[in-house]
Amino acid sequence: MAKYLMLKHYRGAPAAANDVPMDRWTPEEISAHIQYMNDFAARLEKTGEFVDGQALAPEGTWVRYDGEGRPPVTDGPFAETKDLIAGWMVIDVDSYERAVELAGELSAAPGAGGKPIHEWLELRPFLAAPPTIPECPHG
């Protein structure tokens, strides 16, 4: 019973094995991909492991406070170098092994040529609420 975030990147992750931009896929390949993702989420809801999933637009902006009375700074000329998150899924599973297994399945979503993309997904555990029983006697 631990929650994990699976992060999918537009940019910033290591290159996928089947690394063909999505706009070069056939419409059928795109449909198959979307179907796979939807089926995956539906299946996790049935197993009681689905928490949340959202897709994000490709355009993101870095924003920073720039001092009293000045408008926030947004990133300028090097926007293309930053990591971009494409979307996420949050799962609630019994073990880390199960989380890895599911991330592996998601990474196998079909891409160009109907073959798995083998894309890299980032898997991050959530920081949990403190347990009622302190695990350390001095805690």
Next chain:
Amino acid sequence: MNEALLRSLTPSVLGILVRRGADFTAAEDAVQDALLEAVRVWPADPPRDAKGWLVTVAWRRFLDSTRSDAARRRREDRADEEPAPGSAPAVDDTLQLYFLCAHPSLTPSSAVALTLRAVGGLTTRQIARAYLVPEATMAQRISRAKRTVSGVRFDRPGDVATVLRVLYLVFNEGYSGDVDLAAEAIRLTRQLAAVIDHPEVKGLLALMLLHHARRAARTAPDGTLVPLAEQDRGRWDTEAIAEGVAILQAALARDRLGEFQAQAAVAALHADAPTAEETDWVQIVEWYDELVRLTDSPVVRLNRAVAVGEADGPRAGLAALAALDASLPRHAAVAAHLHERDGDLATAARLYAEAAHKAPTLAERDHLTLQAARLHSRRPR
């Protein structure tokens, strides 16, 4: 309408239906229907025998829902020949339900969800909110769990250790949303202790009560952790401590030591100390030796190293720690604490920062980061 009464009756009513041959899922639906009916009818017309009323209504609902099914009709006929529900003791039925909900074929999270639903009588929404997952997810988790155990025969004795593990998981979740899972776990363990005579059930109940007694003092109003040594002992619940100690002593007198009793003994020694300085660490080390013997768990050995550090000095603690795998959860935190007590502040600060990085909870991370920062700000940069 007494919601607590309804919830306490739920498991035995469900247990009776299942023992009479009702499919688990159908029985659960029927009991829910009966509970709704009770909420509607009882305020105006309270029954003399609340449980008998619920069994009768739930059984009728179950029969109604299965009447059209030819295969089930035979079972229904068979069940019709049974005597009408009376005030027969439901002790065994409730116990069976605990075993069913903690059946080894279920994953831990399914077992927990099913226990809270079937034995605890919580709604799916309440359970979902307590575990911070969508209600649809929890509903599926529960219905899968029900399907998994629906073929399980109800005539074999279950494994008490599995039931206790599930209750312990519930307790550990603590408090979130509108349901206090720690209090719920105590209620269920109390109920289990009433129907089964087993020293480890008492041991777990004592352990929960002793930890629960310290809850108010374990966090500051802003949510930060307060270590045991710094807790305001005036905020400990002395009544819960007294009850936990009494239950533990009765269990220990049975001379069938188990891991929960030994853990409760450690907790009792902490609870007994009027100040942190007066803690009987020597005896705590002895209990950890028992725990190592019972469980051979690396986490227990780690906790033992902390106790050794308090009983025999930080060097002895570090020596005990040296024998353990550094990748253990909280290894760095323990090492940091012992190095600090040994006067090596630079190493302690580095290890606190490392421990913070690996902390599994936000409160723990903040606590450990503060320890590192405290040591850094004491030393010249």
